[in-house]
Amino acid sequence: MNADEPLFDSNSNTDSGGASNPAVRSLIESLVNEQSYAVLCVQGGGQPYGALVAFAFSGDLGHAVFATPVTTRKYRLLRECDRVSLVIDNRPTKAGELMEVEAVTATGRSQLISRGREFDQMSELLISRHPYLKSFVLADTCALFRVEIVRFLHVTRFQEVRQWIPTAHS
Amino acid sequence: MDPDRPLLIPLDALRGADDQIAGGKASKLAQLTRAGFTVPKGFCLTTWAYEAFVSDAEIMTAIRMELGRKSLDDMRWEEIWDAALRIRSVFLSQPLSKQLRAAVAEGLKLFDPSTPLAIRSSAVGEDSAGHSFAGIHESIIGVRGQRAVDDAVRLVWASLWSDAALLYRQELGLDPARSRMAVVVQAMVDADCSGVAFARDPRDTRKDHAIIESVPGPCRLLVDGLVDPDRWVMNRETRSVVSWLPGQREDSDNKPLLEPQDLQAILQTVLSIEQLFSWSPDMEWTGRSDSLTVLQARPIATTVPDDDEKRSWYLTLRPGDARLKELRQRIAGQLIPELAAAGEAFAAEQLEGLDNLQLADSIEKRSQSLAKWKKIYWDEFIPFAHGVRRLATYYNDAVQPDDPYEFVGLLRDQPLLAAQRNSVISELAEQLRSNSAVRTAVEQLLAKHANSIQWSTFRDQLREREGASEEFVRRFDDLQDRFLDVTFDNERLRDRPGPLLRNLIELSQHASLAESHRVSPSNSSFALQEKLLSAVGPERRAEAMDVVETGRVSWRLRDDDNLLVARLDSQCLRALKVAAKRLRELGRLTGGGHLKDSHLALLVRGLREPSTGLITVEDRLEFEEPKPSVTPQGQAPRQLIGQPASPGLTTGVVRCICGRDDLGKFRRGEILVCDAIQPTMTHLVPLASGIIERRGGMLIHGAIIARELGIPCVNGVREATEILRNGDLVTVDGHLGLVTVGASDFELEMQF
Numbered sequence: 001m002n003a004d005e006p007l008f009d010s011n012s013n014t015d016s017g018g019a020s021n022p023a024v025r026s027l028i029e030s031l032v033n034e035q036s037y038a039v040l041c042v043q044g045g046g047q048p049y050g051a052l053v054a055f056a057f058s059g060d061l062g063h064a065v066f067a068t069p070v071t072t073r074k075y076r077l078l079r080e081c082d083r084v085s086l087v088i089d090n091r092p093t094k095a096g097e098l099m100e101v102e103a104v105t106a107t108g109r110s111q112l113i114s115r116g117r118e119f120d121q122m123s124e125l126l127i128s129r130h131p132y133l134k135s136f137v138l139a140d141t142c143a144l145f146r147v148e149i150v151r152f153l154h155v156t157r158f159q160e161v162r163q164w165i166p167t168a169h170s
Numbered sequence: 171m172d173p174d175r176p177l178l179i180p181l182d183a184l185r186g187a188d189d190q191i192a193g194g195k196a197s198k199l200a201q202l203t204r205a206g207f208t209v210p211k212g213f214c215l216t217t218w219a220y221e222a223f224v225s226d227a228e229i230m231t232a233i234r235m236e237l238g239r240k241s242l243d244d245m246r247w248e249e250i251w252d253a254a255l256r257i258r259s260v261f262l263s264q265p266l267s268k269q270l271r272a273a274v275a276e277g278l279k280l281f282d283p284s285t286p287l288a289i290r291s292s293a294v295g296e297d298s299a300g301h302s303f304a305g306i307h308e309s310i311i312g313v314r315g316q317r318a319v320d321d322a323v324r325l326v327w328a329s330l331w332s333d334a335a336l337l338y339r340q341e342l343g344l345d346p347a348r349s350r351m352a353v354v355v356q357a358m359v360d361a362d363c364s365g366v367a368f369a370r371d372p373r374d375t376r377k378d379h380a381i382i383e384s385v386p387g388p389c390r391l392l393v394d395g396l397v398d399p400d401r402w403v404m405n406r407e408t409r410s411v412v413s414w415l416p417g418q419r420e421d422s423d424n425k426p427l428l429e430p431q432d433l434q435a436i437l438q439t440v441l442s443i444e445q446l447f448s449w450s451p452d453m454e455w456t457g458r459s460d461s462l463t464v465l466q467a468r469p470i471a472t473t474v475p476d477d478d479e480k481r482s483w484y485l486t487l488r489p490g491d492a493r494l495k496e497l498r499q500r501i502a503g504q505l506i507p508e509l510a511a512a513g514e515a516f517a518a519e520q521l522e523g524l525d526n527l528q529l530a531d532s533i534e535k536r537s538q539s540l541a542k543w544k545k546i547y548w549d550e551f552i553p554f555a556h557g558v559r560r561l562a563t564y565y566n567d568a569v570q571p572d573d574p575y576e577f578v579g580l581l582r583d584q585p586l587l588a589a590q591r592n593s594v595i596s597e598l599a600e601q602l603r604s605n606s607a608v609r610t611a612v613e614q615l616l617a618k619h620a621n622s623i624q625w626s627t628f629r630d631q632l633r634e635r636e637g638a639s640e641e642f643v644r645r646f647d648d649l650q651d652r653f654l655d656v657t658f659d660n661e662r663l664r665d666r667p668g669p670l671l672r673n674l675i676e677l678s679q680h681a682s683l684a685e686s687h688r689v690s691p692s693n694s695s696f697a698l699q700e701k702l703l704s705a706v707g708p709e710r711r712a713e714a715m716d717v718v719e720t721g722r723v724s725w726r727l728r729d730d731d732n733l734l735v736a737r738l739d740s741q742c743l744r745a746l747k748v749a750a751k752r753l754r755e756l757g758r759l760t761g762g763g764h765l766k767d768s769h770l771a772l773l774v775r776g777l778r779e780p781s782t783g784l785i786t787v788e789d790r791l792e793f794e795e796p797k798p799s800v801t802p803q804g805q806a807p808r809q810l811i812g813q814p815a816s817p818g819l820t821t822g823v824v825r826c827i828c829g830r831d832d833l834g835k836f837r838r839g840e841i842l843v844c845d846a847i848q849p850t851m852t853h854l855v856p857l858a859s860g861i862i863e864r865r866g867g868m869l870i871h872g873a874i875i876a877r878e879l880g881i882p883c884v885n886g887v888r889e890a891t892e893i894l895r896n897g898d899l900v901t902v903d904g905h906l907g908l909v910t911v912g913a914s915d916f917e918l919e920m921q922f
Contacts (some may be wrong), residue, residue, distance in 0.1 A: 046916075072910075131231070132231040132234075139905040140905045142905070
C-alpha cells in the first residue's frame with residue numbers, strides 16, 4: 001500500500017481490505033452523494049494543479065463526470081495527462097472538528113467525451129445532479145470529462161484510511 | 171397539503187393581519203372584508219405556495235446563479251433587465267406542481283367560470299407604511315380559466331425578480347433573496363367609473379385635504395396613466411369640495427364625473443379605512459355611492475427613496491402598450507423626420523456667407539435646437555426603447571421558447587442608419603481592393619500625414635496622385651455628407667477622415683472576419699413572426715403585430731436617434747469653428763484648445779460685440795496623471811466574467827478603442843475592447859475577431875451586430891477597458907461569457 005494517499009498524515013494506518021468491506025463503499029457513496037464539489041487534481045510539465053469542479057458519480061461509483069471550459073488551465077493539463085485525482089470532503093469551517101471530517105480521494109484516468117450518445121448520457125448524469133449548470137455543460141465551449149475510478153481512499157477520524165477498488169468488485 | 175402551511179386561503183377566511191403569509195395587499199383586503207367594506211371576492215395563494223414553487227423547481231438555485239455572476243451594484247440596468255428576463259423565463263418554464271394546481275382549482279370554485287379575474291401581487295412588505303411598491307410588481311387582469319390563471323400566477327411570482335423590483339429593493343436596501351410573494355386572485359368588477367382616493371393630499375399631508383380622482387371605466391386606465399382623471403380636493407373636516415379640476419379627455423362634456431353623493435361615499439370610505447388602519451391610505455375604488463367597491467388600500471407614498479436618480483427614473487420607464495404605440499407614431503411619424511430635417515437644414519446653411527450677427531444667431535439657434543432634441547431624447551426616445559423589451563416579454567409569454575432571446579430574430583434586417591453607412595463603407599473598401607492605384611495613393615498620403623489632415627486637403631492631394639479615382643473621391647464625399655457629419659469624442663468625424671481611411675485600407679486588404687450567420691428558415695424573422703402569431707391565436711393577431719412593429723421601430727430608431735442627435739451636435743460644432751476662425755483672423759481670439767459648448771457664449775458675444783476683448787480658447791491645463799492600475803502589483807486578471815452576448819470562441823490581441831485616434835489603429839483580427847460599441851464605430855466590427863465591452867446587455871447594439879455577423883462577443887465585463895491593455899493576448903468565449911487573459915503556462919513555477 002502506498003503511504004502517500006491519506007489526506008492528513010502519510011503514516012496513517014490504511015486498510016487495503018476495503019474492497020471486501022461493504023461499509024466503506026457505503027460511506028464513500030454517502031459522502032459523494034452529500035457533496036456537490038470536488039477538488040480535481042491534475043498535472044502537467046512537472047507541475048501539479050488543483051481546481052474545484054462540480055461532479056456526479058455513476059450509481060456503481062465506477063466513474064465520475066465533470067465539465068470545464070476549454071479555455072481553462074485544467075482543460076489544457078487534462079489533454080496533456082489523463083491521470084487525475086478527485087478529493088471530496090465534508091470539512092467544517094471551524095477548527096477543532098477534525099475528528100468529524102470525512103474525505104475521499106478517488107484516483108483514476110480521465111477521458112474527454114465527444115458529442116454523441118455517451119456525451120448525452122454523461123451530461124444528463126451531471127445535469128441531473130446540478131440542474132443549474134445545464135447551459136454551462138451544454139455550451140459549445142464546455143468540455144465534458146469522464147473519470148474511470150481506479151481506487152477510492154476513504155479517510156475518517158483524522159488518520160483512519162481505508163481503500164475501496166470498484167473494479168475489484170465487478 | 172400541510173394544514174399548518176396552507177397554500178390557499180379565501181380572503182374572507184384570512185384571519186389576523188399576517189403580512190408574512192398573505193403579503194401586504196391580501197392581508198389588507200382581508201381586514202377590509204372583515205370590517206364590512208365591499209371588496210371583490212377572491213382568494214390568496216400564500217407565500218407558502220410561492221416557497222413550494224421555487225423550492226420544487228430549484229428556482230432559487232437558478233436565481234442565485236444568475237445574480238451571483240456579478241454584484242448588483244456593478245450591473246447596468248440593461249444587465250439587470252437581462253438577468254430578470256432569464257429568471258422570468260425560468261419561472262415560465264416550470265409547471266406548477268400537482269398540489270399547487272389543485273389549490274388553484276379549489277380557489278377557482280369561488281367564481282363562475284366565465285368571470286374575468288384579476289391576478290395581483292401581494293409581496294411581503296409591499297405597500298407597508300415605510301415604502302410603496304406601487305407599480306413595481308405585476309398585476310394581470312381579464313384572466314379566464316385555470317391554465318391562464320396558472321400562467322398569470324407564475325408571472326406575478328416572477329415579477330418579484332423583475333428589473334424594477336430588483337432595482338427598487340436595492341435602493342431600499344432590501345435583500346431580494348429574502349423576499350416572498352403571495353398572490354391575490356379576485357373577481358373583476360365592472361363599473362362605469364373608478365378612481366383613486368387619497369385620505370390626505372400626498373403633496374402635503376399636513377393639510378386637511380383629501381384627494382379624489384376619477385376616470386370613466388376601469389381603474390387601470392387611471393393607474394396606467396392612460397386617461398386624465400377628474401380631480402377633487404375635499405376638505406376632510408367639512409367634507410366639502412375645495413376644488414374640482416376636470417380631466418382633459420376627448421369625450422369629456424365638462425361635467426363632473428361624480429355626483430355629490432358619490433364624492434361623499436368615497437370620502438367617507440377612505441376616512442373610515444384611515445381609522446381602521448391608523449394610517450392615511452391611498453385607495454383604489456370602482457362604482458358609485460350605492461355600489462362602491464374597494465379594490466385596494468395602501469399607505470400613501472409621500473416620498474420615494476432617491477439615492478440614485480437615474481435608477482429611480484428608470485423605474486418610470488415602462489410605458490404601457492398604448493403609450494408605446496403613441497410614442498411609435500409620434501417618434502417615427504413626426505420626431506425622427508423633424509430631427510433629420512433639422513440636421514439637414516443646418517448642414518445646408520452656408521455659414522461662411524453670414525455676417526457676424528447672423529452667424530451669432532445661427533450658433534444660438536443650433537444650440538437651442540440641440541438642447542431641445544436632447545430633452546426629447548431623454549423624455550421620449552429613451553422610454554420608447556422599452557418597445558424592444560416589451561416585445562421580448564410578449565414573445566416569451568406567448569411562445570415560451572427555450573432561448574429567451576429567440577425574439578431578437580424578429581429585429582433582423584431593419585434598415586438602421588448605421589447599417590446603411592456600413593454598407594457604403596464596404597463598397598468603398600471593395601473599390602480600394604479592386605483598384606490598387608487608388609489604394610496605394612491613399613496609403614501614401616496617410617503615411618505622409620498624421621491623423622489630423624482635413625478631408626478637403628486630403629482630397630486635393632489625392633486628386634493630384636497618379637491613378638486617383640474621381641469615383642472614390644465622390645463616394646467618400648457622399649459618405650462624409652450622409653453619415654460622418656457626427657461628433658465622436660467631441661470632434662466632428664468628417665473633419666478628421668484619417669482614422670476612417672485607415673479602416674478602409676484595412677478592410678480592403680482582408681476579407682471580413684464576420685461569417686454572416688446563415689439564418690435557418692426556422693429562425694428567420696418571418697418564421698418567428700408566424701410562430702408568435704400562431705401562439706397567440708387569431709383573436710390577438712392584431713395586438714401581436716402591433717407589439718412586433720413597435721419593437722422593430724423601437725430597435726431601429728433607438729440607433730438612428732443617436733446618430734441624428736450627434737449630427738446636430740456636429741452642426742453646432744461646425745458653426746462654432748467658423749466663428750472661431752473668423753475671430754482668430756481678426757486677431758480677437760487666441761489659444762489652440764478644442765472648441766466646446768462652454769465656449770459658445772464667449773464666441774457669440776465676440777461676434778455680436780466688436781468691442782469685446784481678446785477671447786482665449788485654451789484647454790484647461792490638465793496634467794495627465796498616470797492611470798492608477800486597477801490591479802495591484804503582483805495581481806493580474808486571468809479569467810473575467812461577462813455576459814455571453816454572441817457565441818463563438820476566438821483568441822487574439824487586445825485593441826482598446828477609447829478615443830477617436832484609436833479608431834484608425836484598429837487592425838484586422840484584433841479583439842475590439844471598448845466601453846460600448848457606438849453607432850459611429852460599428853464599421854470596425856467586421857474587422858474584429860472578437861469583442862469585449864464594459865457595458866453589458868444582450869440587447870445593446872454591439873451584441874446584436876456581433877450576433878448577426880457571427881463574431882464572438884462578451885459584454886458586461888467590469889473595468890474591461892482599464893484591466894485589458896493593448897497587445898494583451900485574450901481568449902473570448904462568447905458561449906460562456908468568459909474572457910481568459912494570457913496563456914495557461916507554468917513558466918513562473920518552473921523558475922523556482
